[in-house]
Amino acid sequence: MDETPELPVPRAFTAQSGPRLIHGTSVGQGPKTVVLLTGLGAPARWWHELGGDESDVNGLLQNPPWQDRPFLAPSLAPFARVISYDRAGIGESSLPNNPRSLDDFLSELEALLAAAEVASPVVLAGHSLGGVIALAYARRFPARVAGLVLLDSSHPDQVARFATVADAERLTVDAEDRRLMSEEHPERPDLDSLLVQGPLGVGELGELPVIVVSRESLADRARPADVLMEDWRSTQVRDSVWQQLQAELATLSTRARHLPLSGSGHYVHFDRPQETIGAILTLLKQLTG
Numbered sequence: 001m002d003e004t005p006e007l008p009v010p011r012a013f014t015a016q017s018g019p020r021l022i023h024g025t026s027v028g029q030g031p032k033t034v035v036l037l038t039g040l041g042a043p044a045r046w047w048h049e050l051g052g053d054e055s056d057v058n059g060l061l062q063n064p065p066w067q068d069r070p071f072l073a074p075s076l077a078p079f080a081r082v083i084s085y086d087r088a089g090i091g092e093s094s095l096p097n098n099p100r101s102l103d104d105f106l107s108e109l110e111a112l113l114a115a116a117e118v119a120s121p122v123v124l125a126g127h128s129l130g131g132v133i134a135l136a137y138a139r140r141f142p143a144r145v146a147g148l149v150l151l152d153s154s155h156p157d158q159v160a161r162f163a164t165v166a167d168a169e170r171l172t173v174d175a176e177d178r179r180l181m182s183e184e185h186p187e188r189p190d191l192d193s194l195l196v197q198g199p200l201g202v203g204e205l206g207e208l209p210v211i212v213v214s215r216e217s218l219a220d221r222a223r224p225a226d227v228l229m230e231d232w233r234s235t236q237v238r239d240s241v242w243q244q245l246q247a248e249l250a251t252l253s254t255r256a257r258h259l260p261l262s263g264s265g266h267y268v269h270f271d272r273p274q275e276t277i278g279a280i281l282t283l284l285k286q287l288t289g
Contacts, residue, residue, distance in 0.1 A: 008077045010048065015085070015115035017108040020094035024085035024112050028077025031288050032146060033122045034280065035113070036072060036084040037130030039267075040187060043091050044084040047073040062216070062265035072125075072269055075277045080123070080284055085112050089186035099182035101193035105133045106140065113144075121146035123287070125280060127269060129154050132194055135249075138205060147209040147283045148253075151276065152268045155245040156197035165237050202251045209286055210256040211279050214246035215264045215271075 010027040025044060036047045045051040048071055058064040073082045086093040087108060088100070096104075113122065121144055126134030131153020138145040155161065159178075163171060178191040218239040223232040250258035259279055264271035 008074070010073075013115055015108075015111040017088070017111035020088045020096065020108075022085055022088065022094070022108055022112055022115075023092045024083060024116060025073075026081060026083050026116055027073055028080060028082050030078075030080035030284075032284055033081045033083060033116075033118050033120070034076055034284070035109075035118075035122050035124050035134075036082065037109075037124065037126035037134050038084075038087070038090075039128030039130055040189060041090065041185065042127070044086045045091070047071060047082075047084045057270065060265070060267045060270060062263060062267075062271045066270075069270065069273045070277065072273065072277060072280070075273070076280060076284075079281060083112070083116055083118070083122075087187055089188060095186065096188045099188050099190040101190045102133075102136055102197070103193075105189075105194070106137055109133065109137055123147040123149065123280070123283065125149035125151065126153060127151040128266065129189065129194065132156060135252075136197075138208065142205070142208070145208065146287055147211075148205070149211045149213065149280055149283065150249055151213050152215045152246070152264075152266050153212070153249060154195060155200075155249065156195065157199050158195040158245060159192070160196060161241050161245060162238060165241055170234075200248060200252060203254055205253040205256075207255050208253045209283050210250070210253040211283055212246055212250040212256065212258045213268050213276055213279060214243070214258070214260050215266055215268055216260065216262050217243050219243075 008028045010025045013024050013026060015022040015024060038044055050057055054066055058066060073084060076082050088094050088096045123146055124134035124137060131150040134148060135150065138148050166174065182188055182190050218236045223229060247258060250256045261268050261272040261275055269276040
């Protein structure tokens with residue numbers, strides 16, 4: 001009987017970013033390094049395992065339950081070195097004392113790469129807010145990034161674009177939500193720093209390999225029975241803006257590819273992990289020949 005091959009054992013390490021300790025994990029090996037950046041508030045362990053959070057994760061799925069879907073980190077580890085980390089305020093990483101700007105998140109990523117002794121350009125794969133951080137790093141330090149994977153990523157001009165379809169009441173609610181995030185969320189993100197950076201330029205990333213993986217559009221989906229028609233229409237309008245933003249992210253590079261995934265919600269790597277893993281492996285193959 002063939003034995004199941006043992007999975008690579010993750011190695012924990014810490015990075016010092018200003019006064020804060022950041023906890024990271026490295027697993028696997030290969031010619032390239034993939035850095036996984038979680039969405040806001042999500043623990044890095046979700047790249048590796050559920051970690052006892054199955055009920056929480058099932059609540060994020062478009063099609064629950066989990067049913068033994070593959071995780072990105074162990075699936076990529078046979079082909080590349082895979083690094084993940086908890087940003088300040090998550091897991092065992094230090095709590096932030098103040099609202100954190102884009103520069104704070106980029107400094108944290110720089111400290112992580114230095115502590116992991118990553119010398120060559122990396123592939124950054126970011127989900128949601130992690131996508132904004134990955135994109136900003138690629139824009140600021142293009143020589144340090146070999147490829148970019150955006151998993152239903154937030155957009156640097158997101159706040160302004162959503163404002164174009166919002167009424168006065170929604171604008172007030174959204175502004176208050178951003179204020180509360182900066183004061184009460186464990187990561188204390190200053191979303192006005194992260195999501196009000198202005199429009200992106202078509203082709204500004206040159207020939208950088210980019211994959212944009214986005215969730216299914218709500219345009220043709222039936223209204224859930226427990227959602228009022230007025231609320232559903234408002235949700236569909238905001239989703240149409242989100243879909244436009246995803247398409248724009250795919251214009252940043254002459255080597256960009258857009259992969260909309262049917263049957264997926266915001267956590268595309270949970271709902272359609274095989275396709276997400278396959279897209280990243282395709283990018284790695286392009287980079288390594």
